[in-house]
Amino acid sequence: MVTQLTDDIGPAALLPALQSMGGHIEYLDSFASTTLAKQSSLRSLYEELLLRLSPIAKTTDEDEIFAQWVADAIADSASERAKRLADASPLPQTRHQIVKTFRRNPDVVAEVLLRAKGVCEGCRTPAPFQRPDGSFYLEVHHVKRLADGGHDTVDNAIALCPNCHRERHFGRPPNSA
Structure with a gap:
């Protein structure tokens, strides 16, 4: 059945349906034991589709590719960038992807923020601003x-100012001079 679906419709067209199916499974999971037989067959189909479509859903790290494109554009001449900008559509292209996310424990976040007392645990400076709630x-x-x-x-968690947080994700690792 999955092979026929992907052959008839095309794998890329199935990505939005797969994301929607994942949402339905998550919704059904919220009712614990309800409709277990249906849910298990739905889950089986979802997992089979996910396995089949995952290579096209995200074959490479989009952030790394985009960062390389930006670096290439910076290295290019202003006149070349101007030509491309003149020809570029103002509407960005869209793409579909399947993303795995984590539901974090709010108590962990609360404890780490309380431990920090408004001071970045990276650079030891006060938080850059206060939220509307103070x-x-x-x-x-x-x-x-x-x-x-x-x-x-x-x-396993620390409270960081936005600069230190970005540095942890995008800066050079320690001892990589």
């Missing part, structure tokens, strides 16, 4: 990324 704006960062098997715990 709380200090810091971002909670996992030392070992959840995507890399890190735990969503207070011990």
Whole structure:
């Protein structure tokens, strides 16, 4: 059935349907034991489609590709960039992707923010601003990324100002001079 679907409709056209199906499964999961037989067959179809479509859903790291395009554009001449800008559509292209996200524990975030007391645990400077509710704006960062098997715990998280947080994600790693 999955092969026929992907052959008839095309794999890229199935991505939005797959995302929607994932949402339905998540909704059904919220009712615990309801419709287990239906849910298991739906989940089986979802997992089979996901396995089949995942190579086209995100074959490379889009952020890395975009960063390289920006670096290439910076290295190019102003006149070449101007030519491309003149020909470029003002409407961005769209793409569909399947993304795995983590539901973080709000108590971990709360404890880390309270521990920081409004001071960045990276650079030790006060938070850059306060939110409308008066709380200090810091971002909670996992030392070992959840995507890399890190735990969503207070011990694996620190409160950082936006600059330190971006540096942790995009800066040079320590000892990489």
